[in-house]
Amino acid sequence: MQRMLRVISFGLLASVCLGSSVQERPRRQTAAEGEGNNDLRSLTIEELCKNRQPDEFFRLTTEGDCRDVVRCDRAGLTGKIRLAGVRCPNGLAFDVLRQTCDWKAKVSTCDQLETVDQDPNAAPKCDTSQCILPDCFCSADGTQIPGGLEPSQVPQMVTITFSGAINVDNIDLFDEVFNGNRQNPNGCQIKGTFFVSHKYTNYSAVQELHRKGHEMAVFSVTNDGDENYWTGGSYEDWLAEMAGARLIIERFANITDNSIIGVRAPYLRIGGNTQFEMMADQLFVYDATITAPLSRVPIWPYTLYFRMPHKCAGNANNCPSRSHPVWEMVMNELDRRDDPTFDEKLPGCHFVDSCTNIQSADQFGRLLRHNLNRHLNTNRAPLGLHFHASWLKQSKEFKRELGKFIDEMLDRNDVYFVTMLQ
Template sequence: LETTNVPQMITITFNGAVNVDNIDLYETIFNGQRLNPNGCQIKGTFFVSHKYTNYSAVQDLHRKGHEISVFSLTHKDDPQYWTHGSYDDWLAEMAGARLIIERFANISDSSITGIRAPYLRVGGNKQFEMMSDQFFLYDASITASLGRVPIWPYTLYFRMPHKCNGNAHNCPSRSHPVWEMVMNELDRRDDPTFDESLPGCHMVDSCSNIQTGEQFGRLLKHNFNRHYMTNRAPLGLNFHASWLKSKKEFKDELIKFIEEMLLRNDVYFVNMLQVIQWMQSPTEINSLR
């Protein structure tokens, strides 16, 4: 498939509890009026943690076609707990949380297939053994450093196509039948042609130099081009809702960016599962509509 025929996919993800603090934000962004070029509504992925979550709101997001994924049961504050967690810890935290979401949000279609580790503290082979035993399809916690070209999601049947440099260096070292929805770091330089290199950031809110809506708008456009002009690897925009809510201009810039992108005919806002489905049967832009 020629790169020019590959749709530029963008995944908007949110980490954490879904409740009255952020439901209005989600309804504003995903208002049902914003459509991908094929006429389907844009979709997001929500990594839900248990505490403080309003499960009827989760049920609502799922009903509207958004993807619900797991962000753990306890979200324990001790990063070491995740890095050195036993098989049973990961089982209780992730499969346990999935069970609760399915039960409380009434999701009975086996559509909860992904997990993200709190603090992105990957649990090494134990985490991935548990995932494979419990039929989790993908993990979305491993970060790839800012490079010349972003990285496409990959399966862990084979060696990772990049170094394990964040994640407390605890990436899996054995083969696992699991997808990795890798988090490509964003380039947060204000003027990429001019500024010296800065380390990238994996969550948008960890780009601590972004203080104004204008800067955020530039960050979005520049990183879009980094993906679009090279190999069109999916662009991940990973948020905590509280950051987008901290300044109205952040939310406004994101919506403006989404609407500008939807004016093109080759950009799709999709959830993680849709990216995997596209990769399993790649379809060129013209055949998607």
């Protein structure tokens, strides 16, 4: 992976300026004129680059051999926008979801550009006069603090989540992280959220975690390994996987307080409008799967009554386009640079264990503290630290560093470790 990133970095140095040629093309044709959803070349640069991060690579067309992508670049003192082109080496293709070159056999996104198809019934843009707390929240770019508060008035919330089975292999890890001695500034013990998959789960352990005040949410019944199963799943598939998982947890862990209200899709593969229609029908309150691209200011959770305030990054570009009465506990990408002051930009990561450049406890500690400060010093949007238990279990040093970080933050009076529901 590091080699692939170096390939992209080299490609940027040899970027081809495409600004003039694209700008002279006509504006978007209609489908009747022969322009489908597999080509963006009829758009102007301004249309292509609107609300797009400068380090996001995307395709202009799905024609060709899947090697060519571009990004928006502000060049020179005038800040004029141009397109900088990058080509992967022979034998490789560009994966728009992972934002890197890889062996062509491993890239399944050659037929994707970067956006969901236009929906004639799409949710409207945010209207703050109609979207009122506590039932609805939105903002134009997703960065505004709910209630119009100033950052100094808002505690910094940190959500620690684990996704997958709960059993004898990891319950000791959870007991160490949430040891009963770590308390938030208000005197309450820190809590976490567990997205539980059915396979290999010990429901006595689930019951005990719930008894201690941790939040249980669903991560599916089967945890099916075919990522396309989730992207293209039918209403009945999502109903069986998520509502079915909730019924199983409630029955076998004896959870009777109707507190299982959250969903996370395996592999972070959103099921589009179908998933959210099922969630609304089954009275799920929130989803925690959609990812927001790395940006200077992170995104606050929002409701999906109105249009998403950020691009559909990853998730197989299958984000919901219509209005749904569901909260999105958005996953802000982590900045994984070892030294953010000097290092070149790298694509962000969603799960902590997907930050593949983190190889030592010191690097892990810097990752945690830098991202905490990034949230704390901007708009104090909740910082999500999302884990798979096996990653922490395999390294005592990483586990020790996480505990050290938690204790250090709890010495402050403005950082709280809470559940998604809280």
